[in-house]
Amino acid sequence: MTWSSRIQAFFRGVFRREKFEQDMQAEQRFHIESYAEDLVRQGVSREQALRRARVEFGAVEAQKEDCRASLGLRLWDELRADVRYALRVMRKSPGFTTVAVLTLALGIGTSTTVFSWIDGVLLNPLGGVSRPQELVTFETVTPNGQFTPTSYPDYRDYRDYLHLNLAMSRPTSFSIGEQEHAERVWGELVSGNFFDVLGVAPSVGRVFVPEEFGDKPNGFPIAVISDRYWRAHFHSDPSIIGKTIVVNRQPITVVGVASPGFHGSMAGLAFDVWIPYMMQPALQGVNEWMLRDRKTRNLLGILRLPRDVTREQLQSRISVFAGMMSKANPYEDGGMSAAILPSWKSHFGTQGLLLAPFQLLMAVCCVVLLIVCANVGNLLLARFAARDREFGMRLTLGASHARIARQALTEGVVMATVATLLGIGMALLLGGSLPRLLPARDVPLTVDVSLNSSILWFSIVVCAATAILSGVPSMFQAFHVNLNDAIKESGRGSASGTRARRVRGALVISEVALALLTLIGAGLFVRSFRRATQIDPGFSTDHVVLAQFALTSSGYSLPERKEFSRRLRQQLEADPGVVAVSYSDGAPLGVEPSWWEDLKIRGYEPAPGENMKIYRNVVAPGYFDVLHIPLVEGRDFTEHDSDEKDSAPVMIVSQSFVKRFFGDGAALGRQVYGWGKWFTVVGVVKDAKYNNLAESAIPYFYVPFRQVYRADMNLSFYVKTKAADPGDGIALVRREVRAIDPSIAVINVLPLGEYIGASLYPQRLAAMLLSVLGGLALMLAAVGLYSVIAYSVMQRTREIGIRMALGAQVGDILRLIVRNGMALTGAGVGCGIAAALLVAPKLTSISVAGSAMGGSGTLLRNSAVDPVIYAGAAIFLTLIAALATFVPARRATKVDPVVTLRYE
Amino acid sequence: MPQLELLQGTLDMLILKAVSLGPLHGYGVLLRIQQISQERLKIEQGSLYPALYRLEAQGWIASEWGESENKRKAKFYRLTAAGKRRLEAETVKWNEMAGVIAAILETARGEV
Numbered sequence A: 001m002t003w004s005s006r007i008q009a010f011f012r013g014v015f016r017r018e019k020f021e022q023d024m025q026a027e028q029r030f031h032i033e034s035y036a037e038d039l040v041r042q043g044v045s046r047e048q049a050l051r052r053a054r055v056e057f058g059a060v061e062a063q064k065e066d067c068r069a070s071l072g073l074r075l076w077d078e079l080r081a082d083v084r085y086a087l088r089v090m091r092k093s094p095g096f097t098t099v100a101v102l103t104l105a106l107g108i109g110t111s112t113t114v115f116s117w118i119d120g121v122l123l124n125p126l127g128g129v130s131r132p133q134e135l136v137t138f139e140t141v142t143p144n145g146q147f148t149p150t151s152y153p154d155y156r157d158y159r160d161y162l163h164l165n166l167a168m169s170r171p172t173s174f175s176i177g178e179q180e181h182a183e184r185v186w187g188e189l190v191s192g193n194f195f196d197v198l199g200v201a202p203s204v205g206r207v208f209v210p211e212e213f214g215d216k217p218n219g220f221p222i223a224v225i226s227d228r229y230w231r232a233h234f235h236s237d238p239s240i241i242g243k244t245i246v247v248n249r250q251p252i253t254v255v256g257v258a259s260p261g262f263h264g265s266m267a268g269l270a271f272d273v274w275i276p277y278m279m280q281p282a283l284q285g286v287n288e289w290m291l292r293d294r295k296t297r298n299l300l301g302i303l304r305l306p307r308d309v310t311r312e313q314l315q316s317r318i319s320v321f322a323g324m325m326s327k328a329n330p331y332e333d334g335g336m337s338a339a340i341l342p343s344w345k346s347h348f349g350t351q352g353l354l355l356a357p358f359q360l361l362m363a364v365c366c367v368v369l370l371i372v373c374a375n376v377g378n379l380l381l382a383r384f385a386a387r388d389r390e391f392g393m394r395l396t397l398g399a400s401h402a403r404i405a406r407q408a409l410t411e412g413v414v415m416a417t418v419a420t421l422l423g424i425g426m427a428l429l430l431g432g433s434l435p436r437l438l439p440a441r442d443v444p445l446t447v448d449v450s451l452n453s454s455i456l457w458f459s460i461v462v463c464a465a466t467a468i469l470s471g472v473p474s475m476f477q478a479f480h481v482n483l484n485d486a487i488k489e490s491g492r493g494s495a496s497g498t499r500a501r502r503v504r505g506a507l508v509i510s511e512v513a514l515a516l517l518t519l520i521g522a523g524l525f526v527r528s529f530r531r532a533t534q535i536d537p538g539f540s541t542d543h544v545v546l547a548q549f550a551l552t553s554s555g556y557s558l559p560e561r562k563e564f565s566r567r568l569r570q571q572l573e574a575d576p577g578v579v580a581v582s583y584s585d586g587a588p589l590g591v592e593p594s595w596w597e598d599l600k601i602r603g604y605e606p607a608p609g610e611n612m613k614i615y616r617n618v619v620a621p622g623y624f625d626v627l628h629i630p631l632v633e634g635r636d637f638t639e640h641d642s643d644e645k646d647s648a649p650v651m652i653v654s655q656s657f658v659k660r661f662f663g664d665g666a667a668l669g670r671q672v673y674g675w676g677k678w679f680t681v682v683g684v685v686k687d688a689k690y691n692n693l694a695e696s697a698i699p700y701f702y703v704p705f706r707q708v709y710r711a712d713m714n715l716s717f718y719v720k721t722k723a724a725d726p727g728d729g730i731a732l733v734r735r736e737v738r739a740i741d742p743s744i745a746v747i748n749v750l751p752l753g754e755y756i757g758a759s760l761y762p763q764r765l766a767a768m769l770l771s772v773l774g775g776l777a778l779m780l781a782a783v784g785l786y787s788v789i790a791y792s793v794m795q796r797t798r799e800i801g802i803r804m805a806l807g808a809q810v811g812d813i814l815r816l817i818v819r820n821g822m823a824l825t826g827a828g829v830g831c832g833i834a835a836a837l838l839v840a841p842k843l844t845s846i847s848v849a850g851s852a853m854g855g856s857g858t859l860l861r862n863s864a865v866d867p868v869i870y871a872g873a874a875i876f877l878t879l880i881a882a883l884a885t886f887v888p889a890r891r892a893t894k895v896d897p898v899v900t901l902r903y904e
Numbered sequence B: 001m002p003q004l005e006l007l008q009g010t011l012d013m014l015i016l017k018a019v020s021l022g023p024l025h026g027y028g029v030l031l032r033i034q035q036i037s038q039e040r041l042k043i044e045q046g047s048l049y050p051a052l053y054r055l056e057a058q059g060w061i062a063s064e065w066g067e068s069e070n071k072r073k074a075k076f077y078r079l080t081a082a083g084k085r086r087l088e089a090e091t092v093k094w095n096e097m098a099g100v101i102a103a104i105l106e107t108a109r110g111e112v
Helices: A002-016 A017-041 A048-058 A060-070 A075-091 A095-123 A152-161 A194-198 A226-234 A277-284 A290-293 A313-329 A350-384 A388-397 A399-430 A453-478 A481-488 A498-533 A560-574 A623-627 A654-660 A728-742 A752-795 A797-805 A812-843 A867-894 A898-902 B011-020 B024-034 B044-060 B081-105
Strands: A135-141 A165-178 A183-190 A200-206 A222-225 A246-247 A248-259 A273-276 A297-304 A337-342 A544-548 A580-583 A596-598 A613-619 A630-634 A652-655 A671-674 A678-687 A701-702 A714-721 A745-753 A847-849 A856-858 B061-067 B073-079
Touching: A002 A017, A002 A075, A002 B044, A017 A048, A017 A060, A017 B044, A017 B073, A048 A060, A048 B044, A060 B044, A075 A095, A075 A399, A095 A350, A095 A399, A095 A453, A095 A752, A135 A350, A152 A165, A152 A290, A152 A297, A152 A313, A165 A194, A165 A273, A165 A277, A183 A277, A183 B061, A194 A297, A226 A248, A248 A277, A273 A277, A277 A290, A277 B081, A313 A337, A350 A399, A350 A453, A399 A453, A453 A498, A453 A544, A498 A752, A498 A812, A498 A867, A544 A728, A544 A752, A560 A580, A560 A714, A560 A728, A580 A613, A580 A623, A613 A623, A613 A714, A623 A714, A630 B081, A652 A654, A654 A678, A654 A701, A714 A728, A728 A745, A745 A752, A752 A797, A752 A812, A752 A867, A797 A812, A797 A898, A812 A867, B011 B024, B011 B044, B011 B061, B011 B073, B011 B081, B024 B044, B024 B073, B073 B081
Parallel strands: A183 A273, A222 A248, A613 A701, A652 A678
Antiparallel strands: A135 A297, A135 A337, A165 A183, A165 A246, A165 A297, A200 A248, A222 A273, A246 A248, A544 A714, A544 A745, A580 A714, A596 A613, A630 A678, A652 A701, A671 A678, A847 A856, B061 B073
């Protein structure tokens, strides 16, 4: 009860301050006059009475202060005074203030920007869904612990038998529009209950209704489009509902527009259209049996957690059921299980790629922020210490140490608040730049950059932490003001006192140490990245142009696609500038790994639980030739390895495949079972890198295009040109494709070397951003060192004058100052190296998903303890520090001893 | 009879009691306390108003501008319902405390 009335009284005092003061004044006057009147009645003269009344009343102002204090207004007044004073001091030294506030804003801004990225991709990636905290990822798990997508029949069983709120999606590109004006649009093929599970509401029209949750292939030619697509292509016209659009040459009815914030079920990616997965046969020319094939695992699952079961219970139910499915379908599901993961741990999508770089980034931003705080704290301390005499006076007049410390803190708070506002602005501006840093993928990237509550809370926390960290050195100083020294007339105050100097020294040492840590980190990652780019991929990318096509959206049947590939190859080979052409399903070392197939090998008994899913590529003849993959044994595929009746299925394997499954025995002629057929090994090729430049040797095999190619596969063309300049090759491919069929969607035409470079994306991102931040950290540390040395030079002006008068030379003075600076730097370097050694094991253990479809490797490929990098960083830092020390040292030598000695 | 100095912390209680007998302005509270104590208590005028403001902030008394006996504007304080309960509670506590201390002070040697 008393709390609410206290708060009310406080606010009344704050907002009706004038009336409060007037009332208090009137009340006191009334009291004094009443008392005076009583005295007059007792016979005292009017004058005497008034005087006596006033005297006995006591000190009017002091009582007013006490009254204000009883309302809590004193604290309020003092805070307001402190803030006003801080602003005034800041205005008086605009240069210093700008530098301090800007460096603070830089530190806070980078941290907030990185946090906004983390928020947009990991914490709150899905916009437009309801209660996103209840959504988790559902993934299938292989016997050896790898995570893969899920097949449709498996999904149905999990959903129906366990009564799960489970939906599936598959990111796909569609060709929307009539023939020549067809446009490539990215969307998702989704299970019927997709919008229901995610809780997405339509802004116009409707989403899929329960009647459409069914399993009839090609039974639901409907689509929901995104708000963005609606605005761009239909000008927000609501009459689009019910109209038909042409998707992959099929008529599809638009039934609704999703709410504006919704961009799909994958973090960081913006999709524009959602069509029931059952339409895949019609849209992509896929055979209907593939929808019922448990081994066609191509769906990403998203599950809404039930309210009455814990995650652990749900996971165990799922695992038990997976065991039952494994027994029921030993061939397709043998040994497989399923797992639910929080969405930021999902292995598919941008999260897998970005989790590790983000963690690293955030850590480095914190380091930079610490350096910034040390810097600003140092500057504030220097200024604060110069006011020692003023504080001494105030202390003797009755102020408490805490009061003075509070003033020190207020200045830090005001600066931190201004810097935070600037930092939030910076985050809002730069937040949307994340897509630009990510590798150019065809799916449009999106990061929601808006000021939501998590970002706001983060900024508040960072602001408070920064304010406290920057203000602590000054507050510390406030508690140690030596009254004696402070009041002395000729005293220099304790600004030059040992304690303050030690504190400033400690701050600079920590700055230098942190900067060195960042530099070492940057050096390690840059070198790791460079080493990674020098790894031999096992094939040659010289003069090779890669062209990728989305045949799935072309509306072609399977024979038509094979025919298209054959024709395109013929046309390209006819050009005089072309050396060789081939094509395959997927390209190596892309952002998506190659697919795999379950194999049975005659003569090889797999151990229980051994993963017999081997990565493969489906290639046309000439593939190994174009890419310079040496054939070690046997032969390449030929035109005779075809889909005709008398052609036996054949296979080419890699050396690691031979080593693992055939031991040292012969490889040629061995029989391997996959895709329901027995293949004969006819050739062995040298190992190459397939999914990730950093991977160790894995078994791999190749099958002929004409024998295995399915309608749900992609198409990649490799064109080796005579000329080194890829521009001609690119133009040629585009020309020839347009000549055959202008409506074919060309995903990408680029030099193969550039394409595989994208697979190193996480390492590149880490190296780049760390270098930027490392440079920033170094600059800040140098500024910090400079300011400390400059300040100490200023303090020691008199001492320097005396020394010079006594005969010291310029060199002596220089050596004196520089030695001081180098001592600090040396201590900082030592601490920095120690810190780096401590942190090293953590750095090496950061693993990153090698691609967006699973697979992983470590971000840092070498040991984190590399003497060359450490020494290099230390030397570089020392040189910069020497420079930072030298400049003020030189200024010290310009001191005129006559002038300084005269000054008292 | 010589005047006694106010014990620490008892001013609040006395103000509440004074006001409980009817609304008063600040000066009136002073007079009434002196009157009830038959001039035996000396109130420091400097501590009166801070105490009044504190008690008002805590919600035990409420204030209102009105007219004094000689038609001048004055701020009157009256006891609130919560204040009445508070006064009763404090009175009980005070009496208990007084009893305990009296008993301690009367302990003769040998009774411990």
